Amino acid sequence: MNAFIRTLGSLVFLIATLLCAAPTHAEDGYDLWMRYHLLAPEQVKRYDSHASQLIIGSTTPTQTATRDELQRGLNGLLGHAPLLSNDINRNGAIIVGTPSSSPLIARLKLDTTSLGNEGYLIRSVAVDGHTATVIVANTDVGALYGAFHFLRLLQTEQSVDHLDIHESPRLKLRVLEHWDYLNGQVERGYAGASIWDWWKLPDWRAPRYTDYARANASIGINGTVLNDVTDGATILTPTYLQKVAALADVFRPYGIRVYLSIRFSAPIEIGGLKTADPLDPQVQRWWREKADEIYRIIPDFGGFLVKANSEGQPGPEDYGRTHADGANVLADAVAPHGGIVMWRTFVYSQNNPDDRAKQAYEEFKPLDGRFRSNVILPVKNGPIDFQPREPFHPLFGAMPKTPLMMEFEITKEYLGFATHLVYLGPLYEEVLSADTMVHGKGSIVAKVIDGSLEGHTLTGMTGDSNIGTDRNWTGSDFNQANWYVFGRLAWNPTLSSRAIADEWVRMTFTNNNAFVKPVVDMMMGSREAVVDYMTPLGLVHLMGPGHHYGPAPWDASESRADWRPVYYHRADHEGIGFDRTSTGSDAVAQYAPPVAEQFNDLKQTPEQFLLFFHHVPWDYRMRSGQTLWYELVAHYSQGVDDVKQMRETWRHMDGYIDDQRYQQVASFLAIQQKEAQWWRDACIAYFQSISGLPLPPGYAPPEKSLKYYESLTFPFVPGYSSWQ
């Protein structure tokens, strides 16, 4: 009878668990990759023996956050949270903490010397005769990172039997940049409004801020720049600093520091000074006092991000000073407090007609070594502006005495906004693994930014965020993968983007391999698809003016030459492409000689960069044996075919996941196909009008006339500052 009652009890429990397992809400993407849905029964059984009890402190906010996350995660994944205990008294314990917070952990005498401030160990050990998994770090934040990693193992159904994990981040600053205005709009934002509800701060802290912190901590992001430079004076006023401090309070337990984007003219705008000259003692004092004021209320404030003398923003050059002068006055202001300055290199001259691709190098290389040691320079991945494909930025490797950080764009300003499914992992990976050759073979960009090439300790990566108030945070479910891969690569720039996609799909959708494999393949192919349907063969910057929506290769309407698509493709009756070789702008010379030589030579240049470096005749024979014109049309058409294939792939995924997200992805893929077709047709119509050549046989003509495509206007494009 007892056995019967016990069995019945288990039956009751099981039935209850199963009944509760069905999600009571449609999945709307809010939970990102931290859904913690109940695993299949055999998985639950497998992990249960490793989650019998949880031994963890709850003295500090970070410890509490860690405990809460583990309980939430394990409760979701296994259907029940492990017992909280102070001592280990059974097999399958999970022990989390630091040697200083946990005597039990101290007793284990694990070697944590190489973990630094953020690393962790995860080991399967025996403690007092019981099996246990220990998650150990030197700091509470390291333990939090370890806890997320442990949860990831379960979420991706990996073994936790014999763990011996040792992790520490390769980059120090792993930062998201929000181009959020204080009025709630987001520059190049396609996911709704700014998530910062400034109006109700500091009194009310939305639960979303905590979920933001959890999501970032789960992928090791440790900094956030809250605002766009546009409001970079107002954000420094006392009222707003209080609001910033409230956010910093929410983020602190998750290891995330806040940074602010500042306007160089702030001393004038809010300080009442007559100048913002960085060499003016009053200005220097003003910044020092402002920094002191900030650190009084935000003791672990990260520092400043600066966009100066670029695209209309004020800066030191307004006073005849250099970028280094400007950066250094800010660096000196925050240095006593442990702060840093990120001084953006996306600068191009107001007046200089030189090749845009050369401008950042020309501005900054001469300043190498002139910055304070707490200054780091974000460099965009390529020398134009976040195009579907660009060669790596020539500044990487060219400023050995100055710390450089990678700047990636996560928001898909030039890659289809919210709706196009484009996984950016391959783009990031391509740049990170590119070889600068500055110290011979193997001088890859990842080694520039992780400091190992030149011995820098101030290192980092910043990502221009795709986050907004949309329920799914990023405008589409697949855009979440770009936030995720950015974080994972910031932690370790040498990771495989395919492996990261695999992780993400399992955590976000399902571990069913019948879904995972085709979807990961689809993601891995999506970057090349967008390259093909927008800007194949090294073309760049063909999008609509200002709003950046849709194709406009004909456009010459912008006031600056280097804002016009025609400047970039230089298509004429003879050929197409921008000569950046020694016979042209000689941008190639900014690279190390082996690289320069390769890009200088038409025959050695990889075809994916052909038209970036060369002006090539329409009838040039490509490696395929076909002409350049043929290949151009073929690539554009291939891009559209790729999207059709993606839709077909997705059609077969019906039933594997929740219907709400399935349908949204399907709807967006339909939009993407329409827009890919439009890009292909408009660009072919235009380039054909220039080349005068007939379409290669077998390729459909554009659906409409060039005049039609040129006539399209878009009154309200998201993310575009028609409000400025």
Added chain:
Amino acid sequence: MNAFIRTLGSLVFLIATLLCAAPTHAEDGYDLWMRYHLLAPEQVKRYDSHASQLIIGSTTPTQTATRDELQRGLNGLLGHAPLLSNDINRNGAIIVGTPSSSPLIARLKLDTTSLGNEGYLIRSVAVDGHTATVIVANTDVGALYGAFHFLRLLQTEQSVDHLDIHESPRLKLRVLEHWDYLNGQVERGYAGASIWDWWKLPDWRAPRYTDYARANASIGINGTVLNDVTDGATILTPTYLQKVAALADVFRPYGIRVYLSIRFSAPIEIGGLKTADPLDPQVQRWWREKADEIYRIIPDFGGFLVKANSEGQPGPEDYGRTHADGANVLADAVAPHGGIVMWRTFVYSQNNPDDRAKQAYEEFKPLDGRFRSNVILPVKNGPIDFQPREPFHPLFGAMPKTPLMMEFEITKEYLGFATHLVYLGPLYEEVLSADTMVHGKGSIVAKVIDGSLEGHTLTGMTGDSNIGTDRNWTGSDFNQANWYVFGRLAWNPTLSSRAIADEWVRMTFTNNNAFVKPVVDMMMGSREAVVDYMTPLGLVHLMGPGHHYGPAPWDASESRADWRPVYYHRADHEGIGFDRTSTGSDAVAQYAPPVAEQFNDLKQTPEQFLLFFHHVPWDYRMRSGQTLWYELVAHYSQGVDDVKQMRETWRHMDGYIDDQRYQQVASFLAIQQKEAQWWRDACIAYFQSISGLPLPPGYAPPEKSLKYYESLTFPFVPGYSSWQ
């Protein structure tokens, strides 16, 4: 053993039900008043016998929507959905439909003649020897409304044993107005951005649109104006009409029609015409053709809302024509399609220096009877602009030959934005029950707008929406109650706002009387609290210029006199208040003689309107025996005390509801108290500087100086068109 097994089975079921009852998600307000949370076991038992099976068609989209809502609701409330059946074969069936859709219902031969197109019966009957509840209407939409009413009975734990409900709406047009811009911003919106994702329409229809439709259908709202007049030309272009049609498709099954706000100059802006003169035949044809175009893709399009010759908007007066001329050209364009025109009366002269309170009457009364029969004029509840308290609008009762509709503001533009807890039910009820006396006693405003006073069949009520992308839709949980009460009063303008509050609290929070009673009391007192801490004793329009945030009784900065607080309060060394009697602007004469007489007489004027109609000496003896100055200070202080009492009440509500919403309300009440204190202090500081009088004993002086309050500026106030 069988009995044992059965008992154990019930136990398993019960345990499972209980375990699943705990919400797996924190309550974030998204489900509004349609949470359908599991009732207490005794309630479940009580209703189970009335929900054994559900007999309902699913042939039309509305039938499907009705069935889905009943299943969702009953599944949530009772833990299990009733069996879907075609025939009644047990006690406790629910039968839903129309005589034409359901032979079973036809057999019952119920008298549905007076139900019209939207009414319904709910009756407890016997059918074929079984007990049943029938929900019957003449149309599928009527049945949907009946289904929501039935669910409401369960949600509020009312008896369903002997039902004999007969309902039909008293007003024909029950409309929400969204002041949403096409760029996503919302004029006077405090709940995030516009919920219409125009960019992704028509290809993607967010699930939120369906939930919007459900929420509105649940309270009988049957129309929605999608856009602010600002974009009232662009919205009529083909691209946008397709997007509008997609929304109309989502709403149609829920009985909701779409309307558009149009700019009178659209024929010029998008039609290429040289004029928008309503008497110009080309213009007339343009509107006819535009209407034809709209109705081709939206066959049940509701019609147009127009704001013309008001606050800078173009209109017929630009061509020397009347409002009637303007309205009629539009009315003629939509009449063949069954459409209507709502022509707003919130018009005040560009140049006329006459009392603002008189202007709409002066503009429109002379036009009585000159509008087409498919034109209805929205009239704001009072003659100023949605102040915490105003007397009823003098146009009510003054245009017997013209249908007038009530325009209420739901968004709290002048009542504390998102955070202040103000239940608007009492404000609406006060106006609806106000007696215009135009045909003697009982000529209440509700009878003007329901058409019974003068025999109009085109009737309605419109509400300026408080909806946005915030997760809780309306910026705060309690703001949802204002959307709710608006809908319920639009259905029946004579309902009690207290009874509606009681419904809403039960559905939205809990049926626990220990919570319901104090919270309903708190809501019912909240309107008077805000009157007291902002604009007591008939004062109006003391808020900050443009953005309307915070107190600024000193302000005279606006370009128009009647935009300045000083214009409204007229405080001077002798007294305060606006003389609208026969010795002043004589606005009182716009009311029927009995009303005019009462407002004309200082002694007869209710003190809540004192300073609206009279300029009164500071030392005037009020009914209390105290001076006006004393009462002013006392009321301002009382308002703050009321908020403190609300906080105390709410403190005792901890534990009755989910923590997430409890905490947010608590945080917002804290903000409200700070802001109420600020209103009180700033206004007293200012009025004291004018009156020169000492504060009455026992009343604390303002916390800061008048100079301080005057110095405050607010860079980014939500809902305010600093982007214009």
